[in-house]
Amino acid sequence: MPSGSRAERRGLLGRGARLTAQLTGPAQAGLAALRERQRESGSAPTRGVAFTGTVWVGGEAEPRPGTVVVDGAGRIAAISYDDRPALPRELLVLGGEHHWVVPGIVDAHVHLGFDPRVADVTDPSRVSASGSVSGLDSGLVGVRDLGAPLRWAGHWQTGHRLPPPGSPAVAISGPILTAPGGYPSRSWGAGGYAEFVYSPTRARSVVQHLAAEGVDLIKVALERGDDDTPTLGATVLRAIVDAAHAAGLAVVAHALTGDLVSRALDAGVDELAHTPTERLDEQLIAKIAASGVSVTSTLQTFFSSGSGRVAAANAADLVAAGVILRYGTDLGNAGTRPGVDPRELDRLADTGLGRLGALRAATERSAAAAGMRSRTGMMRRGEPAAIVLLPFSPLAEPGVWRTPAAVYADGRLTVGQTGSSRRSHRESTNR
Numbered sequence: 001m002p003s004g005s006r007a008e009r010r011g012l013l014g015r016g017a018r019l020t021a022q023l024t025g026p027a028q029a030g031l032a033a034l035r036e037r038q039r040e041s042g043s044a045p046t047r048g049v050a051f052t053g054t055v056w057v058g059g060e061a062e063p064r065p066g067t068v069v070v071d072g073a074g075r076i077a078a079i080s081y082d083d084r085p086a087l088p089r090e091l092l093v094l095g096g097e098h099h100w101v102v103p104g105i106v107d108a109h110v111h112l113g114f115d116p117r118v119a120d121v122t123d124p125s126r127v128s129a130s131g132s133v134s135g136l137d138s139g140l141v142g143v144r145d146l147g148a149p150l151r152w153a154g155h156w157q158t159g160h161r162l163p164p165p166g167s168p169a170v171a172i173s174g175p176i177l178t179a180p181g182g183y184p185s186r187s188w189g190a191g192g193y194a195e196f197v198y199s200p201t202r203a204r205s206v207v208q209h210l211a212a213e214g215v216d217l218i219k220v221a222l223e224r225g226d227d228d229t230p231t232l233g234a235t236v237l238r239a240i241v242d243a244a245h246a247a248g249l250a251v252v253a254h255a256l257t258g259d260l261v262s263r264a265l266d267a268g269v270d271e272l273a274h275t276p277t278e279r280l281d282e283q284l285i286a287k288i289a290a291s292g293v294s295v296t297s298t299l300q301t302f303f304s305s306g307s308g309r310v311a312a313a314n315a316a317d318l319v320a321a322g323v324i325l326r327y328g329t330d331l332g333n334a335g336t337r338p339g340v341d342p343r344e345l346d347r348l349a350d351t352g353l354g355r356l357g358a359l360r361a362a363t364e365r366s367a368a369a370a371g372m373r374s375r376t377g378m379m380r381r382g383e384p385a386a387i388v389l390l391p392f393s394p395l396a397e398p399g400v401w402r403t404p405a406a407v408y409a410d411g412r413l414t415v416g417q418t419g420s421s422r423r424s425h426r427e428s429t430n431r
């Protein structure tokens with residue numbers, strides 16, 4: 001429960017009963033934010049809610065002062081750049097002149113089986129029992145799990161259903177298809193994360209089984225590692241891709257070296273799950289660009305494990321060649337932690353995308369990653385809202401993603417911690 005002076009409370013979120021019917025400009029908008037006590041997480045305002053501040057609707061748009069109105073059904077009713085928007089009386093209005101209103105972030109590469117807040121991986125029954133995925137409170141509105149035993153992943157997958165309160169939407173690949181004894185079956189994926197494919201016939205049956213189970217996409221691994229682990233050959237790989245495409249599923253490939261990236265491209269895969277960590281030559285960069293294959297970044301975890309510089313150089317070349325880079329952290333690996341990772345956003349910005357381009361990679365681009373069905377990474381009138389209210393500019397400081405003021409998704413409002421809201425207020429007024 002917030003306490004303290006009125007000034008302290010200005011930055012907090014509250015029930016906005018009897019707010020003024022009109023905002024009278026950005027300077028006044030703060031008043032709207034904030035009456036009475038903080039709302040409880042996950043509540044659904046029946047009369048709708050308005051978010052005011054600097055509005056970035058996503059995509060190629062430029063950020064500008066405005067107000068986004070969400071109706072009681074969770075859809076965006078209006079996006080106004082008028083400095084005196086007409087708002088219904090008693091509408092909950094959140095934000096203020098220092099706030100930013102942006103689409104929520106989608107992480108296109110996670111491993112929820114290694115998220116300590118999701119699962120005890122030694123006890124699958126615990127996963128079944130909870131099935132709940134963290135991250136929404138940091139502005140993460142969608143994640144794509146690229147590798148987990150199907151008996152777990154099936155519990156996390158949201159498909160066209162609403163996620164549980166406080167959880168992001170989850171797309172899943174299920175197990176990773178690999179050669180018999182191949183990566184990751186001898187390392188982190190020993191506990192059911194890998195599915196062996198030894199022939200084209202087997203490729204078809206495995207893919208058809210996964211499709212029948214309802215996975216959102218197919219993941220393949222091509223990785224020799226230090227001990228020359230077996231990898232999928234060209235014929236079997238092609239059979240996997242063909243079977244997946246016949247079932248309407250895209251294929252994302254783990255391939256970190258030049259020759260294995262090339263093998264994946266030749267087989268017709270749709271995406272690379274990582275920025276490669278072996279330095280790619282100009283020809284291969286051009287080949288990736290010509291293929292239309294997109295790349296999920298996972299740069300920060302490579303920096304945490306020592307291969308970041310080369311990956312970052314590849315990422316910069318890929319961006320310069322026009323390849324679409326999507327935000328992904330590889331949650332569960334070295335140096336990762338649940339929620340939005342501001343460091344990954346800055347790694348993306350450094351590829352030449354800049355901070356706004358990095359945000360686009362983490363919203364529109366990652367929401368369009370194969371298998372992510374229920375998010376657009378944009379704010380458009382008439383569409384379901386998946387919106388984050390940040391207490392100050394994410395372009396000035398991506399670390400603001402650690403402390404969003406509010407997140408609205410699937411018709412539910414989740415507010416930030418009292419402490420973080422207070423801090424955001426201080427930072428806002430010091431500017």
Ligand SMILES: [Zn+2]
Pocket residue numbers: 109110111146147330
């Ligand atoms: Zn991964």
